Amino acid sequence: MPLSASRGLARWAAAALGIVALVAVPLAAGGTDAAPPTGALLAQLSQPPVYSALASERIYFVMPDRYANGDPSNDRGGKTGNRSVTGLDPTDSGWYHGGDLKGLTGGCTDPVHGLQRIKDLGFNSIWVTPVVGQQTVQGSSAAYHGYWGLDFTDVDKHLGSAEDFKGFTDCAHKLGMKVILDVVVNHTADVILVGGSFVGPDEKPYRDCHGKPFKASKYAGGTTFPCLSAGNMPRQALLLGSDRTAKKPAWLNDVTAYHDRGDIDFSSCSVTCFEQGDFYGLDDLFTEQPRVVNGLAQIYGDWIKRYGLDGFRVDTAKHVDRAFFGAWVPKIQAAARQAGVQNFQIFGEVFDTDAVELSGYVRNRGLPNVIDFPLQDSLDRFAGGSAGARGVASRISDDDYFRTASGIAPTPATFLGNHDTGRAATMIAAQAFGATSAQLQRRVLLGFSLLYLLRGAPVVMYGDEVGMMGSGGDKAARQDMFPTQVKDWQTEKRIGSPPIGTGSSFDVSGNPVGEHLRALGRLRDLHPALSTGSSIVRAADSSSLVVSRIDRQARREYLEAFNGTTAAVKVTVQTATPGASWAPLLGATAAVTSGSDGRVTLTIPPLQALLYRAEADLPTRVAPAPAVRVAPDLLSDLVRVSATVKTQDPVTVAFAMRRAGKAWTRIAVDDGAPFRAFLDPTRFRRGERVEVMAIARGSDGSTAVSPVVSATIRK
Numbered sequence: 001m002p003l004s005a006s007r008g009l010a011r012w013a014a015a016a017l018g019i020v021a022l023v024a025v026p027l028a029a030g031g032t033d034a035a036p037p038t039g040a041l042l043a044q045l046s047q048p049p050v051y052s053a054l055a056s057e058r059i060y061f062v063m064p065d066r067y068a069n070g071d072p073s074n075d076r077g078g079k080t081g082n083r084s085v086t087g088l089d090p091t092d093s094g095w096y097h098g099g100d101l102k103g104l105t106g107g108c109t110d111p112v113h114g115l116q117r118i119k120d121l122g123f124n125s126i127w128v129t130p131v132v133g134q135q136t137v138q139g140s141s142a143a144y145h146g147y148w149g150l151d152f153t154d155v156d157k158h159l160g161s162a163e164d165f166k167g168f169t170d171c172a173h174k175l176g177m178k179v180i181l182d183v184v185v186n187h188t189a190d191v192i193l194v195g196g197s198f199v200g201p202d203e204k205p206y207r208d209c210h211g212k213p214f215k216a217s218k219y220a221g222g223t224t225f226p227c228l229s230a231g232n233m234p235r236q237a238l239l240l241g242s243d244r245t246a247k248k249p250a251w252l253n254d255v256t257a258y259h260d261r262g263d264i265d266f267s268s269c270s271v272t273c274f275e276q277g278d279f280y281g282l283d284d285l286f287t288e289q290p291r292v293v294n295g296l297a298q299i300y301g302d303w304i305k306r307y308g309l310d311g312f313r314v315d316t317a318k319h320v321d322r323a324f325f326g327a328w329v330p331k332i333q334a335a336a337r338q339a340g341v342q343n344f345q346i347f348g349e350v351f352d353t354d355a356v357e358l359s360g361y362v363r364n365r366g367l368p369n370v371i372d373f374p375l376q377d378s379l380d381r382f383a384g385g386s387a388g389a390r391g392v393a394s395r396i397s398d399d400d401y402f403r404t405a406s407g408i409a410p411t412p413a414t415f416l417g418n419h420d421t422g423r424a425a426t427m428i429a430a431q432a433f434g435a436t437s438a439q440l441q442r443r444v445l446l447g448f449s450l451l452y453l454l455r456g457a458p459v460v461m462y463g464d465e466v467g468m469m470g471s472g473g474d475k476a477a478r479q480d481m482f483p484t485q486v487k488d489w490q491t492e493k494r495i496g497s498p499p500i501g502t503g504s505s506f507d508v509s510g511n512p513v514g515e516h517l518r519a520l521g522r523l524r525d526l527h528p529a530l531s532t533g534s535s536i537v538r539a540a541d542s543s544s545l546v547v548s549r550i551d552r553q554a555r556r557e558y559l560e561a562f563n564g565t566t567a568a569v570k571v572t573v574q575t576a577t578p579g580a581s582w583a584p585l586l587g588a589t590a591a592v593t594s595g596s597d598g599r600v601t602l603t604i605p606p607l608q609a610l611l612y613r614a615e616a617d618l619p620t621r622v623a624p625a626p627a628v629r630v631a632p633d634l635l636s637d638l639v640r641v642s643a644t645v646k647t648q649d650p651v652t653v654a655f656a657m658r659r660a661g662k663a664w665t666r667i668a669v670d671d672g673a674p675f676r677a678f679l680d681p682t683r684f685r686r687g688e689r690v691e692v693m694a695i696a697r698g699s700d701g702s703t704a705v706s707p708v709v710s711a712t713i714r715k
Helices: 007-017 040-046 099-106 115-120 162-174 239-243 271-276 290-307 324-336 353-362 373-384 392-400 424-429 437-453 514-526
Strands: 023-031 059-062 125-128 133-134 149-155 178-186 311-315 345-348 456-459 533-538 546-549 555-562 569-572 581-586 599-606 609-614 628-631 639-644 654-658 665-670 673-680 688-697 703-707 709-714
Touching: 040 703, 099 162, 115 162, 125 239, 149 290, 162 178, 162 290, 271 311, 271 373, 290 324, 311 639, 345 688, 353 392, 373 437, 392 533, 392 546, 392 609, 392 673, 424 437, 437 514, 437 546, 437 555, 437 609, 456 514, 514 581, 514 599, 533 569, 546 569, 555 569, 555 599, 609 628, 628 688, 628 709, 639 654, 639 688, 665 673
Parallel strands: 059 125, 059 456, 125 178, 178 311, 311 345
Antiparallel strands: 023 709, 133 149, 533 546, 546 555, 555 609, 569 599, 581 609, 628 639, 639 673, 654 665, 654 688, 688 703, 688 709
16 A cells, blocks of 8 residues: 655756755775785675575465455355445445455366466466455445454455465465465554544654653664553544454554554655554554564464465555564564574565665665565656666666665565556556557566566566556556456456456466466576576666676576667677677577677667577686775765776675774675665764775686775764
8 A cells, every 4th residue: 555755856856966965975085004804704795695585486466355256155254234344345346346265276276266377377476465354344445455454363254264364375385386475564444533634743742651751763673662541642542332342462452552643644744644644544553662563573473373474565664663674574584484484575565766765674674675666667667668778777776775784685576567556557558658559568568578587576466467457556456357247347458358348367368468477487487597697787778778687606697688669779788798699588589699899789679578698608707806985875865885897797796894993894795787885874973984895706706805995974
């Protein structure tokens, strides 16, 4: 459930005008006689990046209520009455339609009506919207989407039972698929009565049970918290009748477990408002309290233990306090380890198309990974034809803001469209002004080629594989796979297939989108570099994008080329593999050859993607000595440490620093130019002087160090 808050364009404009205000500027930097690290320490600091398990996932995103109805007896969720009670109205896009977990699981290995179907489409992970018990109806809609949690200990009866969910997860694991559950930590269903719009802490500070004011942020992420009483909350919070005990577990029925500040006003909202206000009226959890953190860790840790879940997608991650994930994530990871789940993945929904802003959730807030809204915006524009490839290239370069001392390479969940913004075809069509049906289909296929061939874990929304397009975001993007009773959906245009009418999407075969997804999935299976290879942008202009992907273990280079225009494009690019023949893997039938200088010329057909693999190993080269520079970053409040390396070799560059009297520690490691790392000035003393260096690792495994540079961090 996103809220757009992009400031990317404003940041670029400010940088161009030279008016970006920096919190810290390293105005003094120079050489030093300090000795760089050697031996085991140097080897440790220079280790190349590692890629998380998420990087190899291809994720099918599904809303169970809209997929398949395996048990009509649960359509009303065990209730009787009209739709205002049961939530069921298959003719209205805002209500339950009858899909459930039995329908999603189907015959498990049935290639038409089982999870095998999703496996056969090339997916190895499945992400389902929240399955916890819901407040069935709120306002003029029902909780078919799963984001109005009421009973966090059990499966919503509209979707089936705990046994049904266990059957689903067991089947997925049997097929070698991972299960990612959508979870909500920001809010619960709207049960508490809190009148009025948001009231801030300046007007009404929090007061403890004795009436003494305090700042909640002071205690966030800690183990203690002031005592609270309902009468001292910022707004009077009430629970009436059966609502007093409606939520499970029982601690969720305590009004002091919520911020109780009123509704967010999205037109004029501060950071505190976003974090402490009720999101569209939903009861906003007081996540600064350790009992709330521990309670949410217990809730979702139990789900991992009961079902062997492999990961969480975290809804509305932007709206919890900045210390929450640092406290909650380690508890969830510990629960996963106890359950025997290795490499448990967590990625959050932060609706922001500014990559620099988005990186703060990974760098500073303890969120392991995010959904890549900035890349979505760039891919849709390029595939749709309204923008060139420079935005995509910039987003890949901006991965450097996400790099930390852990050495884990940035590999976010990537997508073209979703259940909030609109389906992939809708998002691309919005950028494809005047495109014919044939051109739009080719643009959509180009979009999915970009999604699968570029770095990240591609997420595809259910129904995209049969050409679903929809008419917009939210309810307009959540069509039924089974025969729909929503009249507008019966006549909606589709990509590569006619309108569905009263038929079933499970009977659609040979749709070009689905066939393309199968082919792309096979490519990622056969060529790990497409998942875990480093990315080097070779060319990006108004018409085309060319990227090298490097398989360091197999010593092979891949070349990906994309044309977002309706005319063929000829481009010559540098590679790291000279004098090689390049075998075509996608979009071409003839090989190309790189010259002795490593340059290769490609002709990219209109609205097409090409993929080649070098037939020769990467040359073995000694690591060249890097040059390092420290300067203020124009797009953020960070200090930029950059390195220049003169080589065609696909090197990695690690950055290290030393504070006075301390040992060398790693800042970050980068496996694709431009080579950069960033220091956060707020983590240094005012005027503190640090020593910084870069370490290049060549393709032969050798290392070379830069001169040590000394810099003063000024605030």
